[in-house]
Amino acid sequence: MRRAFTLMELMVVVGIMAFLGVAATNGYNALQRGMAERGAVDAASALLKAAKERAMVDRVPTAVFCYNRMIREASEDENAVIVGEAVAIRRYGRITCVQGKYLYDEFGDLDSSYDRLTSSQQSELQNRKGMRLWRFDDQDMAQMQYSVVADAVYDDNDIGGAFSFMPWGDQLGDNGGSSSSNIEIRACAFYNLDKSDHEPPSWQVGNGYGFEFQTIRLPDGFVFKNTIPSRVGSVAMAGSFLFDPANFSANESIDIWACRADASGVSRPHHKAGTATSSGDKAK
Numbered sequence: 001m002r003r004a005f006t007l008m009e010l011m012v013v014v015g016i017m018a019f020l021g022v023a024a025t026n027g028y029n030a031l032q033r034g035m036a037e038r039g040a041v042d043a044a045s046a047l048l049k050a051a052k053e054r055a056m057v058d059r060v061p062t063a064v065f066c067y068n069r070m071i072r073e074a075s076e077d078e079n080a081v082i083v084g085e086a087v088a089i090r091r092y093g094r095i096t097c098v099q100g101k102y103l104y105d106e107f108g109d110l111d112s113s114y115d116r117l118t119s120s121q122q123s124e125l126q127n128r129k130g131m132r133l134w135r136f137d138d139q140d141m142a143q144m145q146y147s148v149v150a151d152a153v154y155d156d157n158d159i160g161g162a163f164s165f166m167p168w169g170d171q172l173g174d175n176g177g178s179s180s181s182n183i184e185i186r187a188c189a190f191y192n193l194d195k196s197d198h199e200p201p202s203w204q205v206g207n208g209y210g211f212e213f214q215t216i217r218l219p220d221g222f223v224f225k226n227t228i229p230s231r232v233g234s235v236a237m238a239g240s241f242l243f244d245p246a247n248f249s250a251n252e253s254i255d256i257w258a259c260r261a262d263a264s265g266v267s268r269p270h271h272k273a274g275t276a277t278s279s280g281d282k283a284k
Helices: 007-058 119-127
Strands: 062-072 081-094 097-099 102-104 115-117 130-136 146-150 152-155 162-165 183-186 188-191 208-217 222-224 235-243 253-261 267-277
Touching: 007 062, 007 081, 007 208, 007 222, 007 235, 007 253, 007 267, 062 222, 081 130, 115 119, 119 152, 146 152, 146 188, 222 235, 235 253
Parallel strands: 081 222, 115 152
Antiparallel strands: 062 081, 062 235, 081 208, 097 102, 102 188, 130 146, 130 208, 152 188, 162 183, 222 253, 253 267
16 A cells, blocks of 8 residues: 655655755855856956056056945945055156156157047147046155146247257267267157146156056956945045065065945955955965
8 A cells, every 4th residue: 555745754855845945045145146256356366467467567666556446335225335446657757847747757759659640639648538647656666646637748939849969979080070869759758638636746757657567457356455445436545555676576466355245235344255465375
């Protein structure tokens, strides 16, 4: 005679299946969180390592700024969104002359890297797409300072645009007289568009400048250290690093934190996801 399942047996089976389902869901969520945390740490480590290697290869100082930005404030319907961002900057040259919105580098090969506009095309500069020109201090890169300049350089024909010099001094000619071997350089300038959401630097002669060559944005909810910006658009600095080509052994590191929303929807640091490092070792 065939025997059917009792109600108690069915309830036990259903309970086991429910338990297994919850365990599988929690395990999958934990796996996702772990992958997100490792991804955030690995991305920041890759940026630090790239900046260090760029300084070593180019023999030019590089810097990295790590900061956190609030993308969205908490509301009745949505939680706040805070993300960590970082930018790597390579020093390019130094400012040799400042005239109003024009920032000159007489010794930089600017016209070979950027479009060059003549004085007759000056009106086009204000309509050009902007790029960030970072102030680069070889000794102290603690502050994020940059101006938004046009992506084309101004070829100055009027304000000392061309100058010449004799790199070897006076030389004797074939007849015994002196002759000059002058080299003429056409000076180009960056044009400051005055488009910035922060206090730009006060550029002076001798200031170093650089351009960003790599940027990252951590996944939503991951920040550098545990610093939280106060409002939308505001930035909370978490760390700045300077890689000097004269010191290849120096390594830098910074902690990555995972955030969670509290009862009011405000995103707050919850636990440390790991530590990003420039050493190339496995991130912790």
